[in-house]
Structure formats: C-alpha cells, structure tokens
Amino acid sequence: MTKRNDVLDIAKGLGIMLVVFGHLTYAKDPERTLIHSFHMPMFMMLSGYLFKPRPVGSIVTRGTKNFLLAAYATLMIDIAISFYTLADEKAPLPTGGDWLETFLLYDGLWRNLPVWYLFAMVICQAVSAVLLKGGPLLLAFTAAGATVFNLSLSTRIVWWPISTLFAFPFFALGVMFGQKELAEPIQRRWKWLLAPSFAGLMYVAFFNGYTDMYSHIPGKSYLLFIVSGLLGTVFMIAFSTGLRRFGGIAADFFCYLGKNTFLILITHYNICRWLVPTLLDAFNKEWLAQKFLFQASVTCLLIFLYCGFFLLLAARKQRALSLAKP
Secondary structure (H helix, E strand, C coil): CCCCCHHHHHHHHHHHHHHHHHCCCCCCCHHHHHHHCCHHHHHHHHHHHCCCCCCHHHHHHHHHHHHHHHHHHHHHHHHHHHHHHHHHHCCCCCCHHHHHHHHCCCCCCCCCHHHHHHHHHHHHHHHHHHHHCCCHHHHHHHHHHHHHHHHHCCCCCCCHHHHHHHHHHHHHHHHHHHHHCCHHHHHHCHHHHHHHHHHHHHHHHHHHCCEECCCCEECCCHHHHHHHHHHHHHHHHHHHHHHHHHCCHHHHHHHHHHCCHHHHHHHHHHHHHHHHHHHHHHCCCHHHHHCHHHHHHHHHHHHHHHHHHHHHHHHHHHHHHHHHCC
16 A cells, blocks of 8 residues: 555645635635635646546446445435525425436536535546546647637536536646656755745736636636646645644644545535525624634634544544454
C-alpha cells in the first residue's frame, strides 16, 4: 500500500471547510468570489492527481457503489425538503416533468447541488482511463478541446453532464501533474510559493469576478478560471505544507477532516442553504446571514460537529472490531 500524502489531506480538509463557508455566503460577497475561484477546481485537480487508471467497468462499478448510490440517497432528503417548501408556500405539486428532471439530476426537486461533483468525478475518471490508453497527449488534447468548448458557451446551463465538461480540464491537469508528481516540488518549495501564489490568486479571482463550476458562471473568462484554480491549488498545497510542519494539532485536525470529506459534501448544503436560513427566519434574525462573523462561526460549529460525529463512528467501529476478536 502506498502511504497517504498528509499534505494533500490537509488541503482537502481546508478545502471542505471553505466549501461549507462558501455556501453560507452570498454571490456578491468578496469572500465567496475568492473561494469559488479555486475550491472545486482544487478538488478536481487533487482527484485527478491521486487517480490511478483502472478498467472502466471497475471505475463505474466502484463509483456507483461508493458515490452515486449515496448521492441518490440524499435525493430522498431533497424531495422531502422540496415538498415541505411547496406546502409552506402553497405552491403547485411537482409535475411529471419535474420528477423526470429530478432523477436526471437536472433541476426538478433536486436541491443538494454539490453532489454533482460525485457524478462528474466518476465520469472524469472513466474518460481519463480510456484516453490514457492512447497516451498522455491524447488526454491533453481532449482537455484542450473541452476548454475551447467551455470558452464558446455563452449561456448559463445547470446540468451535471455539462458541468462535467467544465470540470474535466481541471481533472485532466491533475492527472498530468500526478504523472510528474508535481505536488512534491511544491511541498519542497512551499515557502517561496506561498506569497506569490496567494497574491496571484487574489488578483486573478477578483479580476475575473464571481465563478461557479456547477452553474457555468466562469467570470470574464474560463481561461482565467483555470488560472485561478491552478494558483489556488498551489497556494493550498504550499499552505498545507507549512501547516503540516508547524501547525501541530491544527494540522492533525485538518488532516483528519480531509480523510472524511465525503459525508460533509453530501449533507452540508441542505444545512447551509435550507436549515440555517429556516432557523434564522423562525427567530426573525435573517440579517445575521449577511454577517461575516456569523457565517464563520456557523462554519466552525458545523465542522466541529462533523468531526465529533466521525470520531464517534470511528470509536464504534473500533469497539466492534475488538469485540469480534476471539
């Protein structure tokens, strides 16, 4: 077995915390503009970096078992929330078309938008496995073609297969970086890369404007989105390297968080975008949602609650294993 790269786990832990925080903010907030300019590109690139080519059938079977079934399970929660909302607003019941779009993961009753990442990741893995049989150049040319296609899109399309096209160049870059093991040079030179990568990220992110990979909002240019994604990934790896060396328990915390991002991904959105606003509305405190301190506090609370839940599950699993031993 190959040893896990703790730095990449820390980067994923920091990244999932930013995902939660980003979904508590609003499109016009500068912090949301900054976070969305690199957080999902980073996850796609790290997924590609860690990708090991396997038979396509194995990728689809494993992806369905580990990711897609869980994604559709969360859909049941989404449907319940949608019906609650419709009843509360005295809106018409869903039509047959709404149900069809729901199970095609296109609008309808579907609310848990981040789950698109799971479908996109499985498709990117399968496509990359096929392309790599023809060599890295074929993967690079296909990624370039997808980039040109994304540049030509002028309409906002919210549908996960198209979002996969927006994500594929990032995944392909991660695969190519993984073949050259480029994370290691970044980790060795992290002190020199930290400040310039962050400065470059800030400049490109705010120059390009608000982006969103799922909703096809590429700011001024999809190419600038790729640049901000690259700069953000380099910065996060460099920052995580420093945190691993000097962060102590904080590094261990984010490393543990990075190893348990899946459950956070598929559940946090309904908490951030439905439960929190509903509670604020019930207590007539909607204005709090606009406050940075409130958003940051709720993010930290949710992350610590998630980690507490993960630790309880780990303790329960360990106890079950110890009882199973003769």
